[in-house]
Amino acid sequence: MSDDRIDITLRRRAFELNVAIALPARGVVALLGPSGSGKSTLLRAVAGIESAATGRIRVADRDWLDTRSGIDLAPQKRRVGMVFQDYALFEHMTVAANVGFGVPRRRRAQVVARLTETFRLQGLADRRPSQLSGGQRQRVALARALAPDPDMLLLDEPLSAVDVHLRERLRVELQGLFQTLDTPTLLVSHDLEEARQLADYVGVLVDGRIQRYGTTREVFDHPGTVAAAQVLGWRNLLPVRGWSNRAVTGSWGRIRLLHDASLHTAMLGIRPEKVSILPAGEGDLDATVVRIADKGAIHEVHCCLVDGTPFYVQRLWSDPLPRPGSPVGLGLPLQHLVPLVDGDGMVPTQLHRLGRTLFGGVQSCPSAVAVS
Amino acid sequence: MSDDRIDITLRRRAFELNVAIALPARGVVALLGPSGSGKSTLLRAVAGIESAATGRIRVADRDWLDTRSGIDLAPQKRRVGMVFQDYALFEHMTVAANVGFGVPRRRRAQVVARLTETFRLQGLADRRPSQLSGGQRQRVALARALAPDPDMLLLDEPLSAVDVHLRERLRVELQGLFQTLDTPTLLVSHDLEEARQLADYVGVLVDGRIQRYGTTREVFDHPGTVAAAQVLGWRNLLPVRGWSNRAVTGSWGRIRLLHDASLHTAMLGIRPEKVSILPAGEGDLDATVVRIADKGAIHEVHCCLVDGTPFYVQRLWSDPLPRPGSPVGLGLPLQHLVPLVDGDGMVPTQLHRLGRTLFGGVQSCPSAVAVS
Amino acid sequence: MAVDAWHTAVLTVQLAAVTVLLLLLVGTPLAWWLATTRRRWKVPVEAVTALPLVLPPTVLGFYLLLFLGPKGPAGELSIRWFGSPLTFTFSGLVIASCVYSLPFVVQPLQAAFEGIDKRAVEAAWSLGASRVRTFVQVIVPQARRGFVTALVLGFAHTLGEFGVVLMVGGNIPGETQVLSIAIYERVEMLDYAGAHGLSLALLLFSFLVLSLVYLTNRRWSMGAHGG
């Protein structure tokens, strides 16, 4: 980690954004969060388009913002390359004019020539953006943002405007680009797979606050808080009602632990691929199979714990499957059980309500929707 | 299959839609296709909102459209329940008024009471749609569409407007609903997982034509045409250049077959989870590992064949992984190699160009994007 | 003089109210057609509808004079049925005002109709609602902003007409003398104090009306944004 950092507070009507993260000298930082969590606002604040109330932004050893010493660089001065959700290309200019827009006139021709080659846009230089495919548009947007040689690259959900069929391919392209790029990159996303594949570091943003920040693997494997786990797609969450000597209990049953459970543990989480399916009675928890979803490479077994809590297990496509309706035991390897605490300002009662919503209410099991 | 069918031709400027499919008496038919393929137009034509040039639509043994006998029922007469992409709720009416809109006044109170209970909307009856969550909005839209007891339910990308974090849960809800529903349902989607999980039958729509139609499993396992395979997310596609006695060849190598390859075979496809990784020289094809993508339950190994064609292999998270840069052999089980023909009007030269685009151009390998 | 001004004001308001009512009746289907049609006819009809915006009031007044006068088609009918032409009567003024204020009613309605959620309309159809029921229960509530704007602008613009009225209605106190002409008359007579009183009243009224329109539009658009 360098000395670079983002540390800002920002208020808009009822919304408050409060983020403090250290930036790496290179590599991709992904900010994940539900819509409305403040992801895009943060990106715009870093670019200087939205103004922050207080805070400091330091990139490449230069202060872009430092409210204490009265520094607040205009977007024009921040040396930032921004790629917008729908790319926001200049529709009335050619590809070459788009790419060269941010480059001083005397170096423009040379830079445009280099970047159109790098991004395989040769032959398209005289086209308008409306004549390009989705992938070409993305490459123009990236080339345009990188042309002025920025100190930081900002990407706002770069693949969300792209047709699903193209997304996987463009993601691979982005991955290839990032591997060769020295510019530190901040990527905003609500797509877990995108973040997982592209990012070196992940921050989880909920309600304008960073709930978790670390390397991609750390964060995905150990979300830390319940809210972060939900954002990161954890669906097997067991609310903890009580804990005794080396065991936790809930209405779903009792699990023995290797060590004492922390008093702060609100839920236990486990990824669906880490759970094994055993004969009835032989597992750590008893469950009933509700249905099986075919997801291509994997099958997802939807189960139901004794208190009705839904529980998901993922098997490889070639593994044998239990029959829907049959009782099974679930093996939960202790090393994969992750304790989760209440996040940032969440009080236990809220958490319990959250638990009820998740497990008692909408997702009640078996399927509560029945049309007569 | 009942006698019900959709068989229409429709022209809009340069676009022509030409679809003929038999409808099941119950169950979900998903129409998959890239954006611009005509999916939504087809749905709107079935509902009677867009008028077809010629054709016949027969649902529940009643003709909605029969251009030969001059029948063309107004949307009001088609007894169709439609759920729009963003739900298109009546924002100025309460939830109860929305649900009851399509029901005659004398039965309205009773039907609304029943459906608000079924869809767990009790207590929300007097709210406006703007005060509801995404999941509640979906339930209101479904309840409103089902209230007049339609003969067919039409869903236009029902989950695409929903936050990613909610999507999985709402999909499970929809699945539960469909299992109890007797109304045949036509679902338009561009989300493979959605179609796979929700549909009993799948049709693949490309450029206004059905490329493949059958049960979900049949279609996903045997796309039939190259275009359908691409829509269905097949990424391991090997263009066939020549075939000899029980073998096919391409610039990527040579594969022995159990039986003679059809003269019509344009490509061979195989799903990434069906490929095994063997020591170098021992597989059916030689390859080099480029990178490994962590996708949670599975790891995706990105390889490179001898001619540069990218190739993807999926392993369970707990399987051992080859190192990037190392040479490997790929085992392609013969029973999982799927022959694909040129689709509907595609001539071989187009196909080869398609192959070059897919394998020689954009996705060339190792990563062609490099910023100096 | 005060009674005179009062009569003139009442007459003006009557004229504006009748005009706006008629225009809403005529303008709503016209605006709906303009908002939804894809025919080639749309462009010329749109242009004709907007003509009173750019056409000199005197040109408009001249043609209306010809049309409504004793030798015009409407005037002849009027003479046959009522014994007098339409020029220099209240009915003539209403017809002239309707033509003059047409775009101020049609254009906000058209914009509102163009902005409504078409899917909600299609949803109503597929739920079996007739076109009339869909219009009343789904389209009008969504276009309420356009109706308020049309009502207010149409009313205010009719209050302010001058050139057309002067030519078609003349200047008969208690019969066809409206406020804008009363002001002109007072200025011609160098009665600046009288002109001042009337002008100030109309200025304030117009400003309030427009502020109301813009404020309402802003509130609603913000509400739609937030919700």
Place this chain on the structure above:
Amino acid sequence: MAVDAWHTAVLTVQLAAVTVLLLLLVGTPLAWWLATTRRRWKVPVEAVTALPLVLPPTVLGFYLLLFLGPKGPAGELSIRWFGSPLTFTFSGLVIASCVYSLPFVVQPLQAAFEGIDKRAVEAAWSLGASRVRTFVQVIVPQARRGFVTALVLGFAHTLGEFGVVLMVGGNIPGETQVLSIAIYERVEMLDYAGAHGLSLALLLFSFLVLSLVYLTNRRWSMGAHGG
């Protein structure tokens, strides 16, 4: 009479051209401010800008008469510098026309500015483009439709003004007599043939102008849709 009508037409076109030029200069920054501001001031400023739409031309004319006349602030300045007040002069007419046609220039521009892709503007900023360069190279090309509409409507509406001009400019042939007043004069003099010729010319011109505006808008919006 023919030479007279020709002089009047030339004068009218001159007036419209000068007015529209001045209005584009003043209206562009005003419209940009209205399109982007979030301040409370927006509503009253919007209302004032739209006032000439609904205000009786006589009220407008009356206040301009006071403002530009020998005892008004602008008139006094004019007398001090040029020896005569602004009323009943071409300069006075230009000022009156600018006020009268302001909304026809500002409103299309404001709508165009509100419709541009804000992200493209932000992209230009983050690429280091100054606000002036962004305006010229990114905003104006996107708003070109609004500029054409503003130009055409402003020009056409100035051609058609009557009430304001009558009060501020009077009716001096070759000096302040514009077409709309020439028509009024001919009608008053019962010269219906003369009025007919001028009216027909203006009617055709207005119709063509509006058809052009609507056709262009339609083409562009279709192009944007297709592309």
